[in-house]
Amino acid sequence: MQKKRKVLRAPFIVTVAAAASLAGAVALPGCDPTVQGGSCPEEMPERGSSCDADDLSCDYIDSCDNPIDFRCVDGAWQVEDEMSCNPPPPACPEEMPANGAPCDGGIGTCGYEMITGCGPMPIDAACVLEDDTWRWQVHEIFCNPPPPDQCLTAATANECAGLGPTCQWLVPGCAEGSGTPALPAVGCFPSLPCEADEACPSGTLCQEVVVNPCVASSPDGATCAACGATEHVCVPPSAATTASK
Structure with missing residues (x-):
């Protein structure tokens, strides 16, 4: 009497499926068995900034479009691997931040x-x-600025410069017609423009006048083509009265 052969196909399939399942569990992409917790920040962290998951490794793209690897070591982000590049250095903003x-x-x-x-x-x-x-x-x-009337005591441009940045030496500019008058005479004046008569030293009045801007740009005026710019300065009452007529 002939005996039937045992069918081994089903157990064989189960064994292979189990092995494949185990292999898939070990080789899942993106799995790092050394990471115990935590997650990668969405934005690339700063070198040396704090982190709370030691051995956490994160991949990013740097400013040169190169891959860069960060790892959390002893509570701080450290760069493990990066490619060298020469990006343009950050520029200072035009306006003071x-x-x-x-x-x-x-x-x-x-x-x-x-x-x-x-x-x-x-x-x-x-x-x-x-x-x-x-x-x-x-x-x-x-x-600690000196009082504004100290500027008016300087008789020469050198004396005015010796008083520091709080004073400026001004020269009359080219005024036209019946508009804003020219500064009545050369002299040393406070650097900050006046806004009202009360801001001027005793015996002077706040007046808008035309000055020569080239004197400030260069000693001989060679680098400046303009001949007039308006500025509010403290002038003697006679000059202010004449200018306002």
Whole structure:
């Protein structure tokens, strides 16, 4: 009597399916068995900024469109692998930024000029890392301006310059017709324009006059083609009265 052969096909299929299932569990793309928790930030983190999932590895694209790898090590983001490139350095904004405003890391320190009671003065704005965010830190300016009438005591341009940025030497400009009059005479005046008579030293009045802007741009006026610009300065009452007629 002939015996039937045992059918092995079904168990064989089950074994192969189980092996394939196990292989798929080990080789799933994007799975990193060293990561215990946490997730990658949507935006590329700053080097050295804090993270809360050690051994977490994240991939990004840098400013040169190159891949860059970050890993969380001892609570801080470190760059594991990056390609070198030479992107243009961040540029300083044209206008002085507000203190505490966000900025691009690596921009460094930018120089600006601020009008103060002592006249125009240089001021620095530095881009620094604060609490994982790059922010502008604008340095304060302190000055103790001399009284405005001190400028009027200078008899020469050199004496005026010696009083510092709070004073300026002005020269009459080219006034036309019955419009704004020219500055009555050369002299040393406060750098800040006056807004009312009360802001002027005793014995003077606030008046809009035409001055020669070329004197300020270069000693000999060679780099300036203009001959007149308006400015509010404190002038003797006689000059102000004549100018207003």
